[in-house]
Amino acid sequence: MLTCKDASRLISQRQDRALSVRERLALRMHLALCAGCVRVSEQVDFLRKALARYAGRDGSSDPDR
């Protein structure tokens, strides 16, 4: 069973590398039970979105016109 510490690392790493099947399953199981890590995951997803917008990489208009 993953701890929140392990899960937090994997949540970050899945943005940067393909997790193994075992890691993916373990993370999915952990997220099903842990509201705190679901929030971490949402925040990390949000960061990616925000940075893509900031860098003008998401095809939308500029953040500050």
Add this chain to the structure above:
Amino acid sequence: MPESAGPADSLELDKHRPHLVKFAMAQLRNATYAEDAVQETLVAAIQGAERFAGQSSVRTWLIGILKHKIMDHFRRQSREAPLPDLEDETSLEDLDARFKPDGHFLENPLHAPGADWGNPESTLSQSRFFEVLEECMARLPPNTARVFNMREIMGMETEDICKELGITPTNSWVLLYRARTALRECLQTKWFAGERRAED
């Protein structure tokens, strides 16, 4: 936004200079380097003005050029000198200290129900948010910032970043984890928990 391609002066390139300098500063953290990169960008833009297709805004086009100039700078730099004091930032010790010995979260507002960041779109539509994001990025330690910017702003693959900077994949994952952790904490404090959001 121009309707079609035109000569450089109709694009009013200089109008975008302050924004470009801010963007370059966030990556390069040095006023001289930032000014140089922006200058090179504007020169390239003037030379290539007729290639501007008008499909994106002028600013997006300029940022695209600027990113290449920033990358050139990073390449030159990493050829000249390896990343300084890398060990300080690739240690997991302080990151792990955010958890109890059994691996559970310590009490932290970031994981509490109050740390719901709401609708991303409504946050990302506020220009003030991006100023706070810039402030938070400016606080990242140097190596962490370098790797995070290459990954998230330049959109490079981790593999290529490691090759470019001569670091191991494991180190790159720790630096990126460090950046995301620090930015989440900073945004929580300076934006999501504060009044700034209400001001907009």
